[in-house]
Amino acid sequence: MKTTRVKAEVDSSNRVVGYIDERTGQEYGFPVIFGRKINPYSKGWIMNSQGALDILAEDKDIKGVTYRVLFKVCARVDFQNWVHLPIKEIGDELNIDKSQVSRNIKLLVQKGVLIRSEKIGRSYGYRLNPDFGWKGKVKNLDDYRREKEDEENQQKNKERYEKNLELVEVNKKDQLIMAIKKGEIDIDKYYQLMTKDQKIDDNK
Numbered sequence: 001m002k003t004t005r006v007k008a009e010v011d012s013s014n015r016v017v018g019y020i021d022e023r024t025g026q027e028y029g030f031p032v033i034f035g036r037k038i039n040p041y042s043k044g045w046i047m048n049s050q051g052a053l054d055i056l057a058e059d060k061d062i063k064g065v066t067y068r069v070l071f072k073v074c075a076r077v078d079f080q081n082w083v084h085l086p087i088k089e090i091g092d093e094l095n096i097d098k099s100q101v102s103r104n105i106k107l108l109v110q111k112g113v114l115i116r117s118e119k120i121g122r123s124y125g126y127r128l129n130p131d132f133g134w135k136g137k138v139k140n141l142d143d144y145r146r147e148k149e150d151e152e153n154q155q156k157n158k159e160r161y162e163k164n165l166e167l168v169e170v171n172k173k174d175q176l177i178m179a180i181k182k183g184e185i186d187i188d189k190y191y192q193l194m195t196k197d198q199k200i201d202d203n204k
Helices: 050-058 064-076 087-094 098-110 138-181 187-203
Strands: 006-010 016-021 114-120 123-128
Touching: 064 087, 064 098, 064 123, 087 098, 098 114
Parallel strands: none
Antiparallel strands: 006 016, 114 123
């Protein structure tokens, strides 16, 4: 079995300019050694909204440390956008005090980037607002958006209903005042009736 015998090729200044195969006379350049290729998606990935990036970039309250905390949060996001946020651990990884972590998480909640749920044990649960990014199936994101739209429509309908009730009450008051002015209502009897109704409500 033939073996390749490679020796260094030097110039007049005795500098290595390449390598040559002693058997075949074939010249080679310098070998290139590649380092280990890093897979940037080894921990998973999340979809991101470009509109959300605009919002974050233009918000003057969100600065350096807040961005670092946000990036660490995004790196920990699990499916359906739930994320566990151990304050001390995040502080150690970012080399910042845990009070800074807490303060910036609170800011992200105020800005609507994070959604805080009810307490789970001794700590709160958090979720990355799906309007800013999503980890999971697109179908589940569509379901979330439909649910959110339904909730918003229900809230609008409720506000519209309450507004109509207010208008009805205002209209009743206007009619009552007009009737009193015209002498169509006995004020003393009306007052006695209202006092009686109030006592009944108080006893309920």
